[in-house]
Amino acid sequence: MDMLLEVENLKKSFGGVQAVDDLSFVVQEGSITGLIGPNGSGKTTCFNLISGLLRPDAGSIRFAGREITSLRPSWIARLGIGRSFQIPAPFTRMTVLENVMVGAFSRTRSLGEASRLALEVLEFTGLKEKRDELAANLTTADRKRLEVARALSTGPRLLLLDEVIAGLNPTEVLGAMELIRAIRARGITVFMVEHVMEAVLPLCEWVIVLNFGRKIAEDTPDRIVRNPAVIEAYLGERFRARS
Amino acid sequence: MELFLQTLVDGLLIGGLIIVIGVGFSLCFGVMHIIDFAVGEWVMLGAYTAFWMVRYLGRDPFLYLPVIFFLYLAIGYLIYPLIHRAVSGRRHNPALMGLVFTFGLASLIKGGALTAWGFHVRSVTTWLSGESLALGVAVVPALRFAGFAFGVLATVAFMLFLKWSKIGVAIRAMAQDRVMAELLGVDTNRVSALVYAMYTGLTGMAGVLIGALFSIHAGMGLKYTTFAFFVVVLAGMGYVPGVIPAAFLLGLLQSFVTVYVSGRYTLLAVFFVLYLTLLVRPRGLLGRGW
Amino acid sequence: MAVPLFVSSFWLRIATEVLMWAGLAQSWNIIGGYTGYLSFGHGAFFGIGAYTTAILMVHAGWPFWPTLPVGAVLSVLCAATIGIPTLRLRGAYFAIATWAFGEAVRQVATVLEITGGAFGMQLPPFLNLPFFYEAILIATILTYLLAYLLLERSMFGYKLRAIRENEIAAETAGVDTVVTKIEAFALSAIPAAIFGGLYAYLITYIHPDSVLGPAITDLMVVMVLFGGVGTLWGPLVGATAIQLVNRLLWFLRGESTLYLVYAGVAICLVVLFMPDGLMGLVERRRVLFRPRENLKALLRQFKL
Numbered sequence: 001m002d003m004l005l006e007v008e009n010l011k012k013s014f015g016g017v018q019a020v021d022d023l024s025f026v027v028q029e030g031s032i033t034g035l036i037g038p039n040g041s042g043k044t045t046c047f048n049l050i051s052g053l054l055r056p057d058a059g060s061i062r063f064a065g066r067e068i069t070s071l072r073p074s075w076i077a078r079l080g081i082g083r084s085f086q087i088p089a090p091f092t093r094m095t096v097l098e099n100v101m102v103g104a105f106s107r108t109r110s111l112g113e114a115s116r117l118a119l120e121v122l123e124f125t126g127l128k129e130k131r132d133e134l135a136a137n138l139t140t141a142d143r144k145r146l147e148v149a150r151a152l153s154t155g156p157r158l159l160l161l162d163e164v165i166a167g168l169n170p171t172e173v174l175g176a177m178e179l180i181r182a183i184r185a186r187g188i189t190v191f192m193v194e195h196v197m198e199a200v201l202p203l204c205e206w207v208i209v210l211n212f213g214r215k216i217a218e219d220t221p222d223r224i225v226r227n228p229a230v231i232e233a234y235l236g237e238r239f240r241a242r243s
Numbered sequence: 244m245e246l247f248l249q250t251l252v253d254g255l256l257i258g259g260l261i262i263v264i265g266v267g268f269s270l271c272f273g274v275m276h277i278i279d280f281a282v283g284e285w286v287m288l289g290a291y292t293a294f295w296m297v298r299y300l301g302r303d304p305f306l307y308l309p310v311i312f313f314l315y316l317a318i319g320y321l322i323y324p325l326i327h328r329a330v331s332g333r334r335h336n337p338a339l340m341g342l343v344f345t346f347g348l349a350s351l352i353k354g355g356a357l358t359a360w361g362f363h364v365r366s367v368t369t370w371l372s373g374e375s376l377a378l379g380v381a382v383v384p385a386l387r388f389a390g391f392a393f394g395v396l397a398t399v400a401f402m403l404f405l406k407w408s409k410i411g412v413a414i415r416a417m418a419q420d421r422v423m424a425e426l427l428g429v430d431t432n433r434v435s436a437l438v439y440a441m442y443t444g445l446t447g448m449a450g451v452l453i454g455a456l457f458s459i460h461a462g463m464g465l466k467y468t469t470f471a472f473f474v475v476v477l478a479g480m481g482y483v484p485g486v487i488p489a490a491f492l493l494g495l496l497q498s499f500v501t502v503y504v505s506g507r508y509t510l511l512a513v514f515f516v517l518y519l520t521l522l523v524r525p526r527g528l529l530g531r532g533w
Numbered sequence: 534m535a536v537p538l539f540v541s542s543f544w545l546r547i548a549t550e551v552l553m554w555a556g557l558a559q560s561w562n563i564i565g566g567y568t569g570y571l572s573f574g575h576g577a578f579f580g581i582g583a584y585t586t587a588i589l590m591v592h593a594g595w596p597f598w599p600t601l602p603v604g605a606v607l608s609v610l611c612a613a614t615i616g617i618p619t620l621r622l623r624g625a626y627f628a629i630a631t632w633a634f635g636e637a638v639r640q641v642a643t644v645l646e647i648t649g650g651a652f653g654m655q656l657p658p659f660l661n662l663p664f665f666y667e668a669i670l671i672a673t674i675l676t677y678l679l680a681y682l683l684l685e686r687s688m689f690g691y692k693l694r695a696i697r698e699n700e701i702a703a704e705t706a707g708v709d710t711v712v713t714k715i716e717a718f719a720l721s722a723i724p725a726a727i728f729g730g731l732y733a734y735l736i737t738y739i740h741p742d743s744v745l746g747p748a749i750t751d752l753m754v755v756m757v758l759f760g761g762v763g764t765l766w767g768p769l770v771g772a773t774a775i776q777l778v779n780r781l782l783w784f785l786r787g788e789s790t791l792y793l794v795y796a797g798v799a800i801c802l803v804v805l806f807m808p809d810g811l812m813g814l815v816e817r818r819r820v821l822f823r824p825r826e827n828l829k830a831l832l833r834q835f836k837l
Contacts (some may be wrong), residue, residue, distance in 0.1 A: 350796050480626070
């Protein structure tokens with residue numbers, strides 16, 4: 001497998017806080033890779049750097065062999081990185097279909113074609129019935145789905161999912177996991193930030209763990225859960241609290 | 244050379260007075276993210292209030308400074324809830340609605356003043372009018388120096404208030420992180436109202452001195468709105484300490500253009516520098532803006 | 534397009550004004566309503582159009598029609614100059630910059646020799662109201678047609694609305710927001726300039742207060758707000774209502790600065806109590822008549 005995303009020595013600080021500190025990792029093409037870590041460990045900052053919403057202080061990001069560090073977010077999106085937001089950011093006074101069409105504009109110059117592409121994505125993500133609803137009227141679960149749909153509509157090779165599972169009820173979690181697997185089955189690489197371990201562990205082939213902006217481990221899920229550094233930093237408290 | 248020094252001193256003196264307007268205005272932006280398009284109109288109202296008080300009650304306009312401060316403090320405190328309603332609307336982009344509201348407010352105040360008081364140019368006389376003061380090589384009208392002294396004193400007092408008072412701490416906390424401040428029990432609505440009230444109070448008071456220094460007319464607000472925008476953009480939006488150098492720069496720009504080019508081009512020069520700043524250093528000269 | 538004969542010149546004048554304001558309001562609506570960036574100096578484009586027509590006709594001896602595109606091009610250039618640096622920044626900067634631009638243009642018109650300074654300039658008189666009625670009617674229809682095609686029936690319009698709703702999300706979904714916003718601002722300057730040129734020829738005597746006064750931007754803003762921000766027909770509804778009230782006031786009180794007060798009060802009241810404008814009321818009414826959807830929405834409230 002090829003390396004689709006290569007991050008090298010990435011650094012970003014806010015004031016005195018080092019949010020991402022000398023971070024390097026790769027995401028394999030065709031994989032589902034997880035990015036986990038305690039709150040404030042720099043996961044979302046890392047996503048914001050990759051998708052171009054923040055400029056790194058140092059380091060480089062390469063996508064499919066191409067340098068994308070400090071490109072504008074819209075360019076990065078057009079190059080093939082789709083991204084969903086942790087707090088859903090729909091275009092509230094537009095319909096579900098229109099929301100997804102906006103993403104499809106990067107693939108076509110015709111409005112009719114954009115609408116056809118958007119419908120296909122809506123069908124795939126299970127939102128087709130709600131296509132004429134205003135995004136403002138959607139439930140939380142549907143808003144998260146809409147986030148994924150809009151990101152998919154740009155025709156990405158790599159999809160960055162920022163906590164699309166957290167906050168869903170158990171049935172919805174299963175649905176979301178199924179969707180993520182289906183996305184990968186379409187040949188789209190998935191790179192996901194997630195808090196819900198019950199979802200990350202069965203989904204991902206590879207997991208990267210951050211703490212205080214640094215990578216403390218990366219491995220397969222079954223080995224990650226046995227990694228002492230990870231248990232110490234993150235899993236420990238959670239699993240101990242559960243059992 | 245003498246002219247140069249005179250111009251320099253004049254510019255610095257005016258800059259000192261402008262600081263007062265800039266500090267309140269910048270704080271409003273820093274704390275509530277509100278840009279008040281009516282800023283110059285508060286200056287105009289302050290000047291007119293002093294004019295009418297002197298006309299009907301006599302005595303020196305400087306005596307009325309505290310009265311005018313509290314008057315505009317109260318007016319600002321009463322108006323703020325309306326602004327709050329505008330920026331917290333549910334269906335529309337709230338930040339936009341706040342801008343539109345203050346834009347409407349500016350139009351309303353200016354139109355009201357033009358209608359009530361017409362286009363006459365008025366002036367007030369103070370006990371300092373006509374006096375002058377030798378400052379090294381430059382001879383300055385005492386009034387100008389008083390304006391400067393007022394500006395500096397009011398700014399220092401305001402800064403001390405922000406630094407030491409309980410409300411001041413709450414205000415600074417809100418400017419840092421509104422959500423966090425709210426979680427920690429700061430009554431953000433009341434604090435915002437107070438910030439706005441203090442800003443209108445200070446600006447109204449500055450209006451008294453501006454009115455005494457220059458002339459008073461209903462259209463004068465435009466100039467000071469421009470000045471306030473200039474100062475906060477050069478300072479970096481929401482970065483209060485940056486206001487001080489920016490205000491002095493404005494004073495210098497204004498006095499040098501007036502003396503060496505022509506008074507007619509002063510505002511144009513201000514607009515030009517404002518545009519250049521937006522073009523080259525949008526986060527302010529110090530790069531600390533929002 | 535013939536003017537009905539029974540229409541007196543009085544009503545024709547009012548109709549002409551209403552149409553012009555409807556067009557001007559729509560021009561503001563493109564950037565302020567659809568894109569969500571407030572141009573508080575939009576009156577400057579109107580003034581630039583007016584002065585371009587006046588200067589070319591008076592000083593260069595041009596015929597009327599070719600002056601209009603020149604004014605439009607100049608306005609587009611100015612919009613790009615203001616928009617390129619400031620539309621990269623947050624909306625507050627844009628509002629400040631456009632406001633400053635509007636005031637700066639008025640200052641320029643007041644100090645320049647070629648514009649006649651504060652005294653203004655006299656155009657070759659052409660007192661033919663039906664001509665202006667027709668010309669402005671056509672310009673307004675074209676403005677609305679353009680707005681319909683570009684804002685309601687094209688990708689461009691969807692992109693603008695996406696920017697208004699959530700700019701970061703739009704950018705992440707592949708919309709080049711900076712370019713799109715600059716295009717929208719440049720586009721919005723065109724109708725304003727054209728109407729400026731037509732208006733200058735109509736009133737034949739222009740000066741900084743008449744074509745660059747603060748009330749022009751105020752009125753565009755209030756008309757769009759009152760009618761409905763970011764809707765196709767909102768500006769038409771708002772312009773009709775506000776301009777008719779203005780004329781009524783004019784009959785009662787004469788020309789006066791009260792104009793600014795009314796505009797200001799109207800802006801504040803609309804922001805506070807009717808942020809979606811008249812079109813918003815109509816829309817909500819329509820929603821009210823959809824019992825099933827409303828019931829569903831109501832049930833969802835209980836679930837949360």
